[in-house]
Amino acid sequence: MNILEYENYHENVTHGDIIFPYNTYICSIPYDFSNVPLHWHDELEIIYVKKGKGLITVDFKDYNITAPSLILILPGQLHSIEQLEEYSMEYENIIFNPSMLMPKQADCCTTDFIQPLLDRRITVPTVFTPVYPYYEDVVSSLDCCDNISMTCPQGYQLYIKSQLFNLFFILNNRCKILTNPKSHKKTIDLDKMKIILKYIENNYMNKIMISDVSELLDYSESHFMRYFKNTMGTSFVEYLKEYRLTMASRLLITSDSSILDIANEVGFDNLSYFNRSFKKKYNTTPFRYRKSNKSYS
Structure with missing residues (x-):
């Protein structure tokens, strides 16, 4: 059992596959598991906290999370999830491979916007909460993906892709922050x-x-x-x-x-x-x- 199997060993909301690698899982701590150990993977992961409180670590930095919140885990980032004190936390675990948005023949969307974010040449916040000016813009794309996944009409994959492109647009256009690069x-x-x-x-x-x-x-x-x-x-x-x-x-x-x-x-x-x-x-x-x-x- 690897980490992704450990963390998502239950029913998923969006049933992705190798052709359409986008999955959404409903998780809770401590009821599904006591914690998710520190790990990393090549997929992009979004932890969309809907209820409760928890402790999430990203690249050795601890974040005390209170719902509603969204945590962006870029490919390759070390992260873990733990119970915070006696609180429980319910969240959607959204995992997708960014390659689903990147054509084999690289275009400007990939080279100018998506890849720089994945490589962390562009810096965006790790945690988004309602006090963040563009919180609603960020979560709206994910809410739209959730809504269409309830019925999965013909072509829903196109719609989900469009919302993920919109998410990258919001991150690039409105959420970039100026920070010193890591040593x-x-x-x-x-x-x-x-x-x-x-x-x-x-x-x-x-x-x-x-x-x-x-x-x-x-x-x-x-x-x-x-x-x-x-x-x-x-x-x-x-x-x-x-x-x-x-x-x-x-x-x-x-x-x-x-x-x-x-x-x-x-x-x-x-x-x-x-x-x-x-x-x-x-x-x-x-x-x-x-x-x-x-x-x-």
Whole structure:
């Protein structure tokens, strides 16, 4: 189970496919999952918060989010979603590949407007709230996509594309902000961490040695461990364990596999250690966690 499967393992509002890669999912924290671990992907993601409060991190910057809000996650940006205190948060998770708007033969729409935004040569806000002057302009395109997705009349894909082009127009024409570009060192640090996190996402179910990961960055094991703890605030071993437990919590709700099979599937080779670690993180046993959360799946 990769991150996108973890986060969107339930009914979607807009049913996209490889030909039309636009999907909208209804999500809630903590009822669908306790958190979405730090990750990145090549798709553009929009978190459209409709109700409640939550904590969203983008490129290591924390945002306390209150509905209604919209969070723009550009391709390649590190991001995570967590429960904020005792609050719940309901949101639409809109994910699409910008390539659906970009022809094979590049035109000025791609080279002058879409690609510069994706490459972050053009800077726009990450979080949009109703106090932002163009909030209604930004969310109106997404609301239009939601509305037509209720009935999906013939040619609705054309309409959704037109609204996404309108969204890029609003972002380019009205939302650009003047900021200093990120320092070269910060960009390199983000790129290094993206390599590590993608490796964890793709390999957490297997045995991972410190040497496996340190070699990705051409670091010694001791240098890597210092780098990871200084950047993430926790050790690599602890982070990997927490990641595996998070994946296990999702599988307990979305699958009928045995607890032993789930423990093995997420990288634990000792059931007793898995049970102890799970109870320490979630204050309950895997069996009770599954029983109490199945009704929300």
